[in-house]
Amino acid sequence: MLQNKYTFTQSSAELEIVGLPDYSKSDSEKKISIISKWKLSIIDQPDIEGGLDHLKLILQSFYKYSSLIILGKEEKLESKLIDINLDEDGLHNLLLKSTKPQVEPLKLKLGNAEFTDVLNCFDQLKQSENISFNFQTISPVYKKQGFNLRNKNKIKNILYPPLLAFLSISLITSSLLYLYESNQKRNEDITFKSKL
Amino acid sequence: MYSLSNKLSYQEIFPNKVSIWKLRCNNPLRKTFVSNNLKYHEFDALLKITSEMTKYLYPYIRSILLSLDNYNSRPELWNDFHNRLIDLIKQRFNTESILVKKLINFENSKNFYSKILLTLAMCQSEDGYDRLKIYLLNL
Numbered sequence: 138m139l140q141n142k143y144t145f146t147q148s149s150a151e152l153e154i155v156g157l158p159d160y161s162k163s164d165s166e167k168k169i170s171i172i173s174k175w176k177l178s179i180i181d182q183p184d185i186e187g188g189l190d191h192l193k194l195i196l197q198s199f200y201k202y203s204s205l206i207i208l209g210k211e212e213k214l215e216s217k218l219i220d221i222n223l224d225e226d227g228l229h230n231l232l233l234k235s236t237k238p239q240v241e242p243l244k245l246k247l248g249n250a251e252f253t254d255v256l257n258c259f260d261q262l263k264q265s266e267n268i269s270f271n272f273q274t275i276s277p278v279y280k281k282q283g284f285n286l287r288n289k290n291k292i293k294n295i296l297y298p299p300l301l302a303f304l305s306i307s308l309i310t311s312s313l314l315y316l317y318e319s320n321q322k323r324n325e326d327i328t329f330k331s332k333l
Numbered sequence: 334m335y336s337l338s339n340k341l342s343y344q345e346i347f348p349n350k351v352s353i354w355k356l357r358c359n360n361p362l363r364k365t366f367v368s369n370n371l372k373y374h375e376f377d378a379l380l381k382i383t384s385e386m387t388k389y390l391y392p393y394i395r396s397i398l399l400s401l402d403n404y405n406s407r408p409e410l411w412n413d414f415h416n417r418l419i420d421l422i423k424q425r426f427n428t429e430s431i432l433v434k435k436l437i438n439f440e441n442s443k444n445f446y447s448k449i450l451l452t453l454a455m456c457q458s459e460d461g462y463d464r465l466k467i468y469l470l471n472l
Contacts, residue, residue, distance in 0.1 A: 148395055200460075207452055207468045227447065228402065248402030249447070250395045253454040257391075260458035 141169050143268060145261040149180040150254035152262060159269075169268045179255065182245055185233060194218045196259055202229075203256055337382050346378045362426045362433055380469070384462040387453050394454045401447055415439065415446060 145152045152175065159170035175192050177185040187195075194216060202214045202221045212223035220232040229252045231245040247255070262268060338347040347353050356375055358367045387394065400410035419437045426433045436442055456465040 148392075203455055203464060204467060207455065207464055208471055209448070248399065249451050249454070250399040250402060253395065253398070253451065256455055257457060257461075260460045264459055 140173065141167060141267075143169065143265065145258045145265070147254045147257040147261070149251055150258045151178045152176070152255075152258040153178070154262065154268060156268075164269070167267055170270075172268075172270065177255065177258070179245075179247070179251055182247075182251075183243065185243075191218060191236070196263075199256055199259055334382055334386070337385050338378065341378075341381055341385060343378045343382070346375055362430060362436075364425060364427050366427070376469075380462060380465055383453075384456050384458075384465060387457040387461070391454065391457055394450055398447075398450055398454060401450075415443070418446060 140155050140157055142153065142155045145154075154169060154172055155174045156169035156172040158164035158166060158168040162170060164170050172189045172192065175187065175189075177195075185195075195218065198214055198216050198219045198221060202212075205212055205214065206223070214221045218234055218236070220230075220234075222230050224230055224246075227249065229247045229249075231243075231247060233243040233245065235242065262270075334353055335347065335350045338344075338353065347356075355367070355369075356371065356379065357363070358365050359369055359371050360366065361368075397410055397414045400407050400414075404411060416439075419439065419442070422433065422437055426436070428434065428437065436445070452465065452468055455461050
């Protein structure tokens with residue numbers, strides 16, 4: 138039985154998917170429902186290959202990480218197979234952990250351009266009509282965070298300015314009151330002396 | 334933008350070029366700011382048009398991002414883009430506003446513009462449209 142192969146290309150990245158149609162679901166001959174292997178090639182970087190589970194996890198991590206970057210949240214993501222983080226130079230560090238024993242993890246450094254190329258390749262795969270694959274669990278849904286009491290810094294930021302303002306106002310007014318009182322007493326003394 | 338809106342069958346929302354310009358004037362940072370409430374279908378149409386535009390502009394966006402990645406060896410493209418964007422902002426935005434003053438500060442605005450470009454580069458597909466929507470709804 139011949140396997141089908143599809144490639145998704147975006148500038149410096151190329152994603153190759155190899156698999157078979159699922160005839161039990163009455164797929165056409167050109168379709169891929171059972172992915173047997175995949176390969177991601179990026180210019181100047183080593184090729185990444187794996188099985189269906191690896192692809193799912195990598196896709197999930199890339200989608201989640203891209204959402205984190207867009208939302209400006211913590212730009213570090215760790216999972217069983219892949220760790221992604223943003224370094225000081227604005228480059229994306231990928232650490233791919235092999236499932237095979239005694240194989241050292243692979244470190245990749247992707248620039249913003251390469252990272253978006255890879256992400257666009259994954260988007261093309263997701264939109265492809267020729268590849269049927271359950272992607273439903275991949276897109277993370279982020280909602281706008283409301284007031285979170287557990288965030289200590291947030292509470293500090295909210296409470297400290299008005300507290301400091303109140304303290305400074307009370308200190309200034311109390312010192313002014315003292316001056317006002319002593320001033321008033323002196324005035325009284327002066328009037329008393331003048332009467333004498 | 335207008336031809337893209339026609340291509341995406343948004344003739345009802347944007348019947349002419351002026352209707353798009355009017356929506357752009359909802360930006361409070363613009364000199365010609367008009368306070369109107371943007372309707373959801375208009376917001377959605379603008380997102381779709383942006384997403385469609387980035388498909389055509391992706392090679393340019395990518396080149397500028399690449400220049401930023403290799404800023405020490407090839408800073409020309411990024412600097413050209415940065416200067417041009419600041420010029421455009423000076424022309425069209427209210428430069429008396431503190432927010433706009435921050436935007437046109439060459440040194441401090443680099444991260445902000447790089448994030449905008451990265452977001453645009455990631456929004457050229459259907460999933461990218463969702464990403465852009467998540468970003469804007471979470472602002």
